Amino acid sequence: ERAPRPGALEGRRVVLLDITKNRGAEFLDRIEQHLRRRGAHTVRDAKETFSRPASNEVIERVAIHGDLVVEGLAD
Numbered sequence: 683e684r685a686p687r688p689g690a691l692e693g694r695r696v697v698l699l700d701i702t703k704n705r706g707a708e709f710l711d712r713i714e715q716h717l718r719r720r721g722a723h724t725v726r727d728a729k730e731t732f733s734r735p736a737s738n739e740v741i742e743r744v745a746i747h748g749d750l751v752v753e754g755l756a757d
Contacts, residue, residue, distance in 0.1 A: 688750065692721030697748030699740075700728040706754035713752055722750075 688694060696717050698710040714724050725747045729736045736744075744751050 690721075691717060691750075694722050694749045695725060695747060696722045697725050697727055697744045697751045699736075699744060699751055699753045700726065701732045701753060701755060702728055702730070703732045703755065706732075710752070710754040713754070717752075 698714055700706045700710055710726070714726075717724055727740060727743055727747075729740055
């Protein structure tokens with residue numbers, strides 16, 4: 683079941699998770715600009731490789747440092 687969407691982004695901590703596919707960081711750069719304009723605080727993190735699930739360490743960092751997460755899927 684999906685978690686409810688927040689009413690606003692201001693003051694929220696958003697983790698931008700790069701899965702390390704081509705141009706994913708570029709996509710997240712643009713998203714980060716939009717989020718910051720709306721008052722969100724952003725944190726960047728990355729998976730070790732796109733071909734495997736995120737490690738427990740990455741999942742834990744996302745859970746600790748973020749209220750929301752955006753996963754950068756790009757090619």
